[in-house]
Amino acid sequence: MRALFLKIAVIVIVFFSLGILVLPSTVSLFAGQHLWYNLSGTGNNVPCGKCHADVYDELTANSTAPHSNMRCESCHRANLSVQYASVTSSYTSATPGKQAHAATVVACMLCHQINASQASATPGPYAGGFNVTMMGVSSPYNYSNATYSGKYEAHNAFVARAVAGAANSSMLLDSNEACVACHMKVNTTMHFNVTYSISMTVNEVIAGPYATGFNESYLNVSSSSYSFTNVTEVKG
Numbered sequence: 001m002r003a004l005f006l007k008i009a010v011i012v013i014v015f016f017s018l019g020i021l022v023l024p025s026t027v028s029l030f031a032g033q034h035l036w037y038n039l040s041g042t043g044n045n046v047p048c049g050k051c052h053a054d055v056y057d058e059l060t061a062n063s064t065a066p067h068s069n070m071r072c073e074s075c076h077r078a079n080l081s082v083q084y085a086s087v088t089s090s091y092t093s094a095t096p097g098k099q100a101h102a103a104t105v106v107a108c109m110l111c112h113q114i115n116a117s118q119a120s121a122t123p124g125p126y127a128g129g130f131n132v133t134m135m136g137v138s139s140p141y142n143y144s145n146a147t148y149s150g151k152y153e154a155h156n157a158f159v160a161r162a163v164a165g166a167a168n169s170s171m172l173l174d175s176n177e178a179c180v181a182c183h184m185k186v187n188t189t190m191h192f193n194v195t196y197s198i199s200m201t202v203n204e205v206i207a208g209p210y211a212t213g214f215n216e217s218y219l220n221v222s223s224s225s226y227s228f229t230n231v232t233e234v235k236g
């Protein structure tokens with residue numbers, strides 16, 4: 001009687017263990033694997049914040065700051081020269097993405113240049129008063145024109161260097177670093193080369209004699225060099 005009971009117990013344990021081993025293969029690997037997001041609403045319906053929760057939190061942290069009421073796609077799917085993948089209503093028509101599927105990186109100036117016609121959804125106010133052409137740099141965006149020359153702006157070189165550096169893939173698009181450094185709370189480290197002495201070679205040039213019989217002299221700087229010390233400032 002006892003032996004039979006033990007046998008049944010062993011059989012039950014064996015089947016129970018088999019059940020644990022075999023059954024899991026019948027459920028999805030990930031819970032939610034068969035729950036698709038419905039794309040038939042307006043705009044983008046894939047939740048970007050699911051993976052980029054940090055960006056979402058920053059964007060919405062201060063409700064009175066610029067862009068806090070803008071959705072991710074207002075910027076990251078705003079480039080008119082890019083065809084993104086999209087579904088309109090009730091899946092009646094779907095457009096495949098051409099240059100991009102979900103999102104592209106954007107330059108602030110896509111929306112903040114003069115007549116931001118390359119931005120589809122929400123162009124912002126013109127960030128006028130910068131001139132990068134004067135610094136010998138070209139950008140796909142319009143920083144200035146005759147009326148908004150930016151001729152005297154103290155940060156033209158800063159913005160122009162950011163544009164020029166953008167060709168290096170480790171830098172952000174266009175002048176984004178400069179805009180971000182001033183307008184956002186990112187940690188910024190600056191290495192200032194502070195001049196402590198200047199050395200010049202000055203030639204006195206004599207012109208004349210003129211009809212009046214006098215000579216005239218003026219000073220011509222043929223070379224100059226600066227000695228500087230490096231000062232690092234870190235601002236959080």
Ligand code: HEC
Binds near residue numbers: 047048049050
């Ligand atoms: C399933 C997670 C996931 C979702 C959802 C998602 N992303 Fe991403 N995203 C990533 C990953 C991973 C990367 C890094 C990709 C890489 O380096 O190849 C990334 C990178 C990016 C970048 C940076 C690209 C760069 O070159 O710096 C942007 C901008 C971006 N995503 C925007 C979006 C937007 C807008 C949405 C919503 C339409 C979105 N993402 C939805 C995972 C996601």
Ligand code: HEC
Binds near residue numbers: 110
């Ligand atoms: C898709 C277009 C778009 C992009 C890209 C964009 N902005 Fe804006 N921006 C706007 C709009 C629209 C407003 C006005 C509405 C608002 O403040 O939310 C605005 C407002 C601003 C303002 C406030 C202006 C004011 O009058 O108070 C600043 C500053 C600004 N943006 C800087 C930036 C910077 C810096 C970047 C890049 C990191 C950037 N923007 C990228 C559309 C854009």
Ligand code: HEC
Binds near residue numbers: 052173
């Ligand atoms: C006002 C425009 C604007 C809005 C709104 C916006 N972004 Fe961005 N985002 C930018 C700009 C500009 C950059 C820098 C692009 C570059 O040059 O690489 C950026 C960079 C990023 C990056 C790459 C850098 C990083 O921090 O990892 C990700 C990811 C990203 N955005 C995701 C999002 C998501 C998700 C949302 C919505 C919650 C969002 N963005 C909303 C303008 C915007």
Ligand code: HEC
Binds near residue numbers: 109130158182
């Ligand atoms: C040296 C710092 C600095 C840099 C770099 C900078 N800004 Fe500004 N920006 C300012 C200041 C200062 C104001 C006016 C602030 C105020 O009124 O409180 C301003 C105002 C603005 C405004 C609102 C006024 C307007 O012109 O429409 C926008 C939009 C703006 N900036 C966008 C940008 C963009 C885009 C970039 C990058 C190309 C950028 N800024 C680069 C400092 C900067």
